[in-house]
Amino acid sequence: MVPASPDAVDVDFNNSHARLRMNHLKVFDDHDLANSLTFGLGLPGDLGFPYPQISPVAPVRAFVSFDVEWNGALETAEIHNTAEHFEGTFLKTGATIRWSSEQPGFHFRSETPPDPSGNLVSVLGHERNGFFFS
């Protein structure tokens, strides 16, 4: 997670709506998930683990901008989970995203307008966990 300005997020929970917007956020392009999680070391492969060999790729500095919108409740649940110590009201919602990235030699722009059917699963919640769990 990265710290964000308070105005990066707007939440209207009663209307099942929220928005996350950040511009020109510095990140590293780690090329792929394995390199992201191994700090660019890749995966060795063929050591008895069910992972393919993935060559190490050094991360590259990049910038991303995004506008994610949650909208419309599809399901609602009150959860009190004593195993994970969290509780609250949770909504499964629709969602869309617009995003772009820039790095030396390359840029990407997501489709506009974003396709709502691209939402696989999205959740909004008002929750308490850990110390605030009762």
Add this chain to the structure above:
Amino acid sequence: MKSSKPRDPPANSRRFFIGTVATAGTALGANLLLPNSAHAFNDQSCENARPKSIPGGVAPFNPFAIMIHHFPLNPAVPVAGINDPSQITDFHGFVGLTHIRGGGTGTDTKTGVSSPMAFQADMGFSTGKFIDIDGRRREGTFAFV
């Protein structure tokens, strides 16, 4: 959590980056919750508060890679059965999480050549009150990118 692929992935091309909203985000998400990490270098920080990660999470390349203190959403699971969608603990506030796919256009800025590409993102936010790693009550907003 899955990394996505461009429709026509050039070998060793940085164009694969377009699939790494999820990938790069994983690094950011994981690293902010690790001590002494210099991997994320966001300077939009509104304060220096450091939240504590949730105890659980996933380790997709165990034992070769770091654990991610995050439970990816599963489209097949009803909302009543989800894991904690927050990445930080000792937290009281609003959270959002999304797992989403889409398309777009990648452009080689040296040649001007553009091509259609796909992406997959696992992103979210937490905004509210929390207790930081030093035990202080704080209020803040975080993005899971």
